[in-house]
Amino acid sequence: MEMSLLTISYLFASITFILGLKMLSHPASARNGNRLAALGMAIAIFATIFLYESDGKKLGNLIWIFAALILGTVVGTLAAKKVKMTAMPQMVSLFNGMGGACAALISVVEYNHLLHVQEPATSTLAIIFGGLIIGSVSFSGSMIAWGKLDGRVKDFVFKGQHIFNLGLLFFIVALATYRIAWHGEIWMMYIILVASLLYGIFFVLPIGGADMPVVISLLNSFTGVAAAFGGFLYGNKAMLTGGILVGAAGTLLTILMCKAMNRSLMHVLIGSFGQTSAASLSGAASVGGSHKEVTLSDAAMMMSYAQRVVIVPGYGLAVAQAQHACHELEKILIDKGVDVTYAIHPVAGRMPGHMNVLLAEADVAYEQLVEMEAANELFPQTDVVLILGANDVVNPAAKTDPSSPIYGMPILDVELAKQVIVNKRSMKPGYAGIENELFYKPKTSMLFGDAKKVLQDLVAEIKSM
Amino acid sequence: MxxxxxxxxxxxxxxxxxxxxxxxxxxxxxxVPSVLHTPLMSGANAIHGVVIIGAIIVMGQADANNWLALVLGFLAVLLGTLNVVGGFVVTDRMLEMFKAKKSK
CATH class of the missing domain: 1.20.5 (Single alpha-helices involved in coiled-coils or other helix-helix interfaces)
Incomplete structure (x- = not known):
């Protein structure tokens, strides 16, 4: 009787995961979708604790389980509530790593648990090692991705790294196969564990920061697959559906992101970004020339007498927490009769949709955000483009310079507008580490300073006019 | 074969x-519209936290004298909870902003 109640709980949870994911893909239902999936998860967790039976035995160590659950809930909630909107991508990466570590730990404990009795069946071993390897790679990879986005870990490339990575991967697979099929030594599991952790590190290290969203999305789907291995291990359909669903959806999302950047997944994975950017940096000296600066009052003047202003937000806006100041500027310009639009590049910021979330936080109306294609049609009829801390997404080198690492990426054609004002903190290159010739064009004027400060000053300037 | x-x-x-x-x-x-890519990734991230069920089973079956299994199991449940709770709360926070804008 109880067993069937457990089955129903898992079925319910699986349905909420599917519906939740479906609802998450529509703006109106997204929030409820997330809550529905959370409800299903809670039911699955409590059903497992109280109803799960194996060989007629219920689960023990309930005090430990509840202690871990409560501690995790408190810490998780606090961390998720405290994190700044700008640090969101790191947070997702961090939580993803936790899930990967969880999957790997399950494999470690279950491996030792089963070995106490006897050598497990080949298929069981294969499942355990699958979860172990993928979970570990996801964990250490996510930690590195987190560190990179947080500015704690620098890109690190050494000669022959691809060969080394391939060799390491081959070693892991070969050793695991030997252990599973030919009943190798028991301790080999620990070697595989360590090697997988190392692989995760070396897998993410050479990948450039600009590609990090793709990597996080990919690791996200890895963890999904690792969870699905757990589902196989326990014949648990909730874990299986949840895991595979995320694995498949995550892979698709990864591909969608790659498409938005016009980069092949292969290129991202072998980390070509890090290599070519060094090469084109040396060639960037030829971009050279001089840039011209614009004063605050001139910039304020240009914008308030424009017919149409398009704002291009980038990561600089996010780090400066300038979304509210930006909304202020937009309101005051609209009061002056200026048509204001935001042009959102698919990969502006550090993650697709990052800018939308930030601007939504500042109450910017949905209708004012236009996507890249629509924005590019708008630019020829635009008087002033205000670029706030965006760089690579407006770099014309993506169109003109085949040697550039971002060559081929679709960009916002801000050059089509009459005037371009670029707000940056300095002339330093953007995240991809490449120079931007846009800054040296005659149409372009630079407005240096922290985005928030500059925007506030602009608002004050326009008000006093 | x-x-x-x-x-x-x-x-x-x-x-x-x-x-x-x-x-x-x-x-x-x-x-999915690209506006929702980040929340969707975050929501999917929370859903794969379902791996916590495995952690609970491992923990619940651990021998009360087997300290290694207990400690590792405890860690697994803890990390799994972080994944689930943190994931859902972060996603909710992101989506809250969309809602605030909608009601305007």
Missing amino acids: DSMMNWLQEYQEMIYVVILMIFLGIEVIGR
């Missing part, structure tokens, strides 16, 4: 689920 067949036999139901879920996962998010 025989063992392969046995394996397919043993797990056939699961394999069906896997195949259907792969198509469903792709179908379900196929038409």
Whole structure:
């Protein structure tokens, strides 16, 4: 009787995961979708604790389980509530790593648990090692991705790294196969564990920061697959559906992101970004020339007498927490009769949709955000483009310079507008580490300073006019 | 070959689920607007936290004298909870902003 109640709980949870994911893909239902999936998860967790039976035995160590659950809930909630909107991508990466570590730990404990009795069946071993390897790679990879986005870990490339990575991967697979099929030594599991952790590190290290969203999305789907291995291990359909669903959806999302950047997944994975950017940096000296600066009052003047202003937000806006100041500027310009639009590049910021979330936080109306294609049609009829801390997404080198690492990426054609004002903190290159010739064009004027400060000053300037 | 067949036999139901879920996962998010990419990734991140069920089972079956298993199991449940709770709360926070804007 109880067993069937457990089955129903898992079925319910699986349905909420599917519906939740479906609802998450529509703006109106997204929030409820997330809550529905959370409800299903809670039911699955409590059903497992109280109803799960194996060989007629219920689960023990309930005090430990509840202690871990409560501690995790408190810490998780606090961390998720405290994190700044700008640090969101790191947070997702961090939580993803936790899930990967969880999957790997399950494999470690279950491996030792089963070995106490006897050598497990080949298929069981294969499942355990699958979860172990993928979970570990996801964990250490996510930690590195987190560190990179947080500015704690620098890109690190050494000669022959691809060969080394391939060799390491081959070693892991070969050793695991030997252990599973030919009943190798028991301790080999620990070697595989360590090697997988190392692989995760070396897998993410050479990948450039600009590609990090793709990597996080990919690791996200890895963890999904690792969870699905757990589902196989326990014949648990909730874990299986949840895991595979995320694995498949995550892979698709990864591909969608790659498409938005016009980069092949292969290129991202072998980390070509890090290599070519060094090469084109040396060639960037030829971009050279001089840039011209614009004063605050001139910039304020240009914008308030424009017919149409398009704002291009980038990561600089996010780090400066300038979304509210930006909304202020937009309101005051609209009061002056200026048509204001935001042009959102698919990969502006550090993650697709990052800018939308930030601007939504500042109450910017949905209708004012236009996507890249629509924005590019708008630019020829635009008087002033205000670029706030965006760089690579407006770099014309993506169109003109085949040697550039971002060559081929679709960009916002801000050059089509009459005037371009670029707000940056300095002339330093953007995240991809490449120079931007846009800054040296005659149409372009630079407005240096922290985005928030500059925007506030602009608002004050326009008000006093 | 025989063992392969046995394996397919043993797990056939699961394999069906896997195949259907792969198509469903792709179908379900196929038409997502790019505005929702970040919340969707975050929500999916929370859903794979379902791995915590495995952690709870491991923990619950651990021998009360086996300290290594207890400590590792405890860690697994803890990390799994962080994944689930943190993931859902972060996603909710992101989506809250969309809602605030909608009501205007």
